[in-house]
Amino acid sequence: MSADFLQFLFSGITQGACYALVGLGFSIIYNASQVINFAQGEFVMIAGMAAVALIDAGAPFVLALAAGVALTVVVGVALEKFAIEPARNASVVTLIIITIGASIFLRGAAELLGGRGFRSMPAFSGNEPIVIGGAALLPQSLWVLGVTVVIIFALGRFFNSTMHGKAMLATAYNPVMAQLMGINTRLVLSLSFALAALLGGIAGVLIAPLSLTYSTVGVMLGLKGFCAAILGGLGKPMGAIAGGLLVGVSEAMTAGYLSSAYKDAVAFVIILVVLVVLPGGLFGGRSVERV
């Protein structure tokens, strides 16, 4: 394997892991509420901006990261309580526009509080690259990958072996039946936004040292996370992870071997090709319309 290829693979998997975390957020909220939350990318932005602001203000590093993620979770729950819940039973397009309104609102708030500038966060454990087969791997990339793997296993345990997790799965399968079984589906809704915000927030602080942080950092990340979720079949967590990695690696390979100008188009070309062949995504299976 050439060093170039390995280098592109490393950066692709790192970026892909972030898309996967954002895509997972889309899937979790979709499962609980059939809502596509276009403010998902803003969760990434809020955590990064808040953590950087706290670090610049002299807060201890770990505390700043935790506070950034915690603030994001609070924003996520508030979004559900004040914007999604009052509009339940509204049409899909209406809900999409509400979440887009929320993303504009959050971006406006971030610019007001944190300014429009680009800010950088120090890496978690230095910038000394590790050389593997001639390719350089930044320690921060290992952090991104390691934390993503831990999150995937933790989510697996949460959904399969805790009451709250099982309640969320049950609600995803059939909300009315879940309610009849005594599951508090409203709590599930709040929980799903909290969880999606948590994932977005963690992705935000993980990627901040690699990609800088600014008020519009979440826009493309959100759209590509949506790509990842759709690519794998909406509502399939493992699909979102596979979709995220596929998008990340294809982007890095395109930038490396073909043209870096069209890097951002790759995700959308893949999604169009896949959807034309498989209208339900890679792992979506064939859906049968109920009449």
Place this chain on the structure above:
Amino acid sequence: MASLWQPRTGGLLALAGVVAGLPLILPNAFYYDVAILVGINATVCVGLNLLIGYAGQISLGHAGFFALGAYASAILTGDHGWPPLAALAAGAVGVGVLSFVLAQPILKLKGHYLAMGTLGLGIIISIVLNQEAGLTGGPDGMPVPSLRALGHTVAGEHAWYALVGLVLIVSVWLTLNLIDSPVGRALQAVHGSESAAALTGVDVIRYKVLVFVVSAVLASLAGSLFAHYAGFITPAEASFARSIELVTMVVLGGMASTFGAVVGAAVLTILPQALTAFQDFKMLVFGAVLMGTMIFLRKGLVPTLAGLIRNRMRSGRA
């Protein structure tokens, strides 16, 4: 003659009245500028509303078609010396063919998958316009010559206002006719239930494709007009934010209401101008207004207000 006097005819006359009467109260060129932009956006929204409101299909990529029309006019008139009307027509035909070819696979998608497909399409168009700098001038944009037709140049806010107003009225008239035709009724059947529509013999795909193409061509025409009016265009016209803005205009005004689309376009074009007073708070307030309107008036401005007035009149009579 009775068919001439349907409620819709009244609406069309009211719209014509507003367009004709507005110059009496528009104080200066700045207000004309906003009114012209409202007219251009409204023309796009009237078409988009056919797709979203009547056929029930979402598109998060219509800014792409608007921008393709704009760039077709800019490139053909500016770099190749075409007459503006020929360039406008070429842009419309090109976008029509493109949307027809793309519509077949894309409109098979449903719900969020359709949203993703159209979103991807719009973003790809936007990236191409940004990257092909040799043709489009890249992110810096490109100048557009003024609109000349039949030996006259359309110049000044009054001429542009009249032209855009006329285009809007004709678009609304055509749209209302389409909605009242068998095509419109077939579309509403598709919106209600695709399976039931197909069962009663409606060629679902054909109608969805037809309305997608009509809305894309209207967007392209409006884009060409905008390019000549503004005199300068950038790829921002194709951005995702712009696509969202267009969909929001339709939904805010009220889906499946042609006049709602016009009102939505007016509100969302004027609002940012009015919000400049808020300066740094502009985005914050804009986002909050968007959320608030959709939460509390979820059917959109025109249907909600029309419902209120109808109730008021009914209780007034009782």
